[in-house]
Structure formats: structure tokens, C-alpha cells
Amino acid sequence: MDISSKDSLNCSPVSAELHIPFPSAHLATVAYNSLRVDKEPKRSTTTKVLSLEENILKASFTSGDTRQLRTAVNSFLDLLILVSKAIDEFTPPDFIIKECPLMI
Amino acid sequence: MVVSIGFEGSANKLGIGIIRDGIVLANPRRTFITPPGEGFKPVDTANHHQLNIVLLLKEALDEAKIDPQEIDVVCYTKGPGLGSPLVSVAVFARTVSQLWGKPIIGVNHCIGHIEMARLITGAQNPIVLYVSGGNTQIIAYSQKRYRIFGETVDIAVGNCLDRFARLLKLSNHPSPGHNIEQLAKNGKIYVPLPYVVKGMDMSFSGVLTYIEEFATTLQEYTVEDLCFSLQETVFAMLVETTERAMAHCGAQEVLICGGVGCNIRLQEMMSEMCKERGAKVFATDERFCIDNGAMIAHAGAEMFRVGVLTSWEDTFCTQRYRTDEVEVKWRNDI
Numbered sequence: 001m002d003i004s005s006k007d008s009l010n011c012s013p014v015s016a017e018l019h020i021p022f023p024s025a026h027l028a029t030v031a032y033n034s035l036r037v038d039k040e041p042k043r044s045t046t047t048k049v050l051s052l053e054e055n056i057l058k059a060s061f062t063s064g065d066t067r068q069l070r071t072a073v074n075s076f077l078d079l080l081i082l083v084s085k086a087i088d089e090f091t092p093p094d095f096i097i098k099e100c101p102l103m104i
Numbered sequence: 105m106v107v108s109i110g111f112e113g114s115a116n117k118l119g120i121g122i123i124r125d126g127i128v129l130a131n132p133r134r135t136f137i138t139p140p141g142e143g144f145k146p147v148d149t150a151n152h153h154q155l156n157i158v159l160l161l162k163e164a165l166d167e168a169k170i171d172p173q174e175i176d177v178v179c180y181t182k183g184p185g186l187g188s189p190l191v192s193v194a195v196f197a198r199t200v201s202q203l204w205g206k207p208i209i210g211v212n213h214c215i216g217h218i219e220m221a222r223l224i225t226g227a228q229n230p231i232v233l234y235v236s237g238g239n240t241q242i243i244a245y246s247q248k249r250y251r252i253f254g255e256t257v258d259i260a261v262g263n264c265l266d267r268f269a270r271l272l273k274l275s276n277h278p279s280p281g282h283n284i285e286q287l288a289k290n291g292k293i294y295v296p297l298p299y300v301v302k303g304m305d306m307s308f309s310g311v312l313t314y315i316e317e318f319a320t321t322l323q324e325y326t327v328e329d330l331c332f333s334l335q336e337t338v339f340a341m342l343v344e345t346t347e348r349a350m351a352h353c354g355a356q357e358v359l360i361c362g363g364v365g366c367n368i369r370l371q372e373m374m375s376e377m378c379k380e381r382g383a384k385v386f387a388t389d390e391r392f393c394i395d396n397g398a399m400i401a402h403a404g405a406e407m408f409r410v411g412v413l414t415s416w417e418d419t420f421c422t423q424r425y426r427t428d429e430v431e432v433k434w435r436n437d438i
Contacts, residue, residue, distance in 0.1 A: 030199060030202045030203060031199075033198065033202060033416065034195050034198040034199045034202070035195065037194075037198065037416070037417065037419050037420050038191050038194070038195070038420055038421065039420070041187065075188070078150075078151075078154060078192075079154075079191070079192065079195050081154075082154045082157070082192065082195060082196055082199075083195060083196075083199050085158050086158065086196055086199040086200055086203070087199065087203065089158055089161075089162070090161070090172065090199075090200050090203050090204070091203050092172070092173070092203065092204065095203060097202060098202075098205045
């Protein structure tokens with residue numbers, strides 16, 4: 001008996017798409033920059049693509065395995081929550097993101 | 105006058121340090137401590153860091169009495185260390201770096217230890233024994249690199265101590281190594297344990313395997329005896345290889361850094377060897393031996409001072425990051 005054919009949770013690829021709106025495009029950009037640097041762990045079959053649309057941060061996940069997808073999405077959301085806490089606590093008044101100098 | 109902030113979280117210690125011109129203004133730390141018999145896992149550790157980092161930053165800023173706008177550079181630990189904890193701290197550092205509009209620098213954790221120890225002790229050109237739960241290296245500076253003379257071929261000496269403590273179900277508060285050190289003071293019998301030095305390198309996994317396999321025969325010895333015997337054995341290995349490096353380099357100074365460097369018995373044994381050679385031992389106290397943010401802030405400030413910055417794409421983290429990968433541009437001596 002072929003086990004994998006009995007695993008109905010493994011018709012790949014599985015995917016998830018998150019849309020997270022921020023109060024401003026500046027803050028969405030901060031989150032985008034913080035979260036786009038790290039690659040998914042080497043052993044994971046999940047790929048993650050981040051993009052920005054005005055004040056909305058979009059995250060697209062594709063995976064060969066549902067459980068790995070869950071892990072990737074959960075980790076991402078944990079880090080996103082961390083970013084939003086940092087934004088809540090440490091954004092200076094009248095914050096405008098600096099464009100080029102930082103992104104050398 | 106450079107004000108730098110450093111974020112450290114490569115293992116179970118979360119530290120944030122603020123330094124102005126070589127003076128530590130704040131250096132608070134939170135440690136993720138697991139129950140006896142358990143080690144800290146990456147995901148739980150990452151969780152701990154995420155839960156504590158906001159409050160810790162507020163604490164650091166309050167203690168230093170500075171406004172974020174006074175900070176010149178944001179520094180974070182690029183590696184080596186555990187993946188998810190490193191990334192948690194890096195993501196946070198990237199965020200505040202953008203919010204405050206400050207450049208960001210990724211710092212090598214080992215170099216953080218070395219540079220902080222040099223700053224605090226004033227050691228000029230020592231052989232460095234860097235010993236912690238994650239690393240065991242003997243390092244000598246030469247021509248803009250911290251060269252690794254010798255190292256563990258398997259696990260770090262601190263890892264050996266931590267896992268030994270787990271086997272014996274010792275408390276992990278404040279750290280397993282600390283509790284081994286206290287128990288060892290009352291040890292009376294020396295139990296011969298595997299002593300493995302291979303030239304400039306050392307191996308510690310044999311000692312652990314030996315204790316695991318012979319747990320029943322070792323029951324006739326007290327916990328104190330075992331702690332004592334383990335320390336005497338592994339520390340002697342460290343002293344032997346350090347002495348060999350000193351002989352190669354003609355060095356008259358030894359600098360001990362990393363969490364295991366807090367151990368007074370290790371410092372004593374190293375001092376005895378150095379006295380015979382007419383050399384000096386330098387060590388810091390647990391504020392700086394144990395992982396902390398100020399060491400990252402200081403090493404980062406040195407890099408900043410000579411214009412070494414990290415491009416945004418390079419602000420990733422890496423679990424393996426060799427000490428000799430970094431060009432030590434801020435030192436002018438040969």
C-alpha cells in the first residue's frame with residue numbers, strides 16, 4: 001500500500017497569501033524591509049515572496065508540504081507581530097522613512 | 105563621539121547594550137532558563153527573545169538616559185548561533201534602525217566577546233581563550249585577522265558542561281556552569297575522565313559519552329566529586345592548548361572570554377600556568393563574560409569608526425560565522 005497516496009494533505013503545491021495593512025505606506029515599507037532579508041531555512045520546501053502595495057504588505061507562501069507551510073506562516077506572523085510592537089513603541093513622531101542612505 | 109546600541113540573542117541570553125566612546129551606559133540582559141534536565145530549544149528561545157526585547161530596549165534607553173536620536177549606529181549579532189533566535193533579534197534591530205534612521209552593522213559574536221574583553225581588561229596582544237556554551241577557540245591576532253589557532257573538534261566545553269548538568273538534573277538557574285562550579289568546590293575525589301587533546305585542538309564529546317555510559321559505576325561518587333573531576337579535566341585541556349599557543353607565539357598575555365570564562369577555577373588554573381611562564385591572565389566578570397549587548401555595541405562601534413558598514417541585503421543572519429572571516433580593520437598593530 002502506498003502511504004503517500006493515502007495522505008490527502010499532500011497534494012502539492014499548497015499555498016497561502018497574507019495581506020497586512022499598515023497605517024501608512026512608510027510603516028508598511030519598514031515592515032517589508034525588516035522581513036524580506038531572511039531566507040527560509042534550507043531544509044524547508046517553502047518559498048516566501050514579499051511585496052508592497054501602498055500601505056499593504058503582501059506575503060505569498062508556496063510549499064510542497066502543508067505542515068511546513070504552517071510553520072513558515074506561523075514564524076512569519078510571529079516576526080510580523082514583533083515588528084509591529086517595535087513600530088508601536090519606537091516610531092518617532094512625524095516619522096518618514098529615509099529612502100536610499102540606509103539601503104546601501 | 106560615537107553612541108552605539110547592540111542587540112545580542114544568539115543563544116538563550118537576550119542582551120541590549122548602549123555604549124558611548126567606550127563607556128558602557130547600559131547593559132541589561134534576560135536569560136531564558138529551562139527546567140533541570142532540559143536544554144533550550146531554538147523555537148522556544150526565539151519566542152523568549154520576541155516576548156522580552158521591547159521591554160528590554162526601554163530598560164536600556166532609560167538606564168543610559170539617552171534618546172534614540174542620540175544613537176549613531178545600530179548593531180546586532182549576525183552570527184554564529186541559533187537560527188531563529190538570531191533572526192528574531194535581527195528583525196527587531198532592522199526595524200528600529202529604520203524607525204530611527206540609523207545605519208546598521210552586523211557583528212560577529214565571537215569578535216564581540218574579544219573586543220569587549222580587550223576594552224575592559226586593557227590586554228594588549230594576548231592569546232585569547234574564547235570558551236562558551238557554543239564556542240571553544242584559541243585565537244591569536246595577526247595581520248588584520250583573529251586567527252583560530254586551535255579549537256574543539258566536536259562540542260564546545262560549555263556545551264559539555266551544560267549537558268553534564270542536564271544528565272545530573274542540576275538547576276539551570278542562573279546557569280548550569282555556575283552550579284557545577286559551586287558543587288565542584290566540595291568535591292574531594294578526582295575521578296579519571298577521558299582527556300582528549302590533539303595538538304592544538306580538543307575534543308569534549310568523549311567525556312560526556314563516558315559519563316553517560318558509566319553512570320551506574322559512577323554512582324559511588326558524589327555529584328560534587330563528578331563536578332570537580334569534570335572541571336579539573338576539561339580545564340586542564342584548555343590550559344594545555346592555551347600554553348601551546350603561547351609558546352608558538354611567544355605571547356605573555358592570556359585573555360579569557362565567553363561564558364565559561366566566568367569560572368574562577370579555570371582562571372586559577374590558567375594563572376598557575378601563566379605564573380610559570382611569567383605571563384599574565386586577563387578575565388572579565390559575568391557582566392561581560394556572559395553574552396551581552398554591550399559587546400556587540402562596542403565591536404560594532406569599532407567597525408563603524410573605520411567605515412565598515414553592512415549593506416541591507418547583508419543584514420541576514422548565519423549560524424556558522426568563523427572568527428577569521430572578519431577583516432579586523434580597526435586594529436593597526438601587526
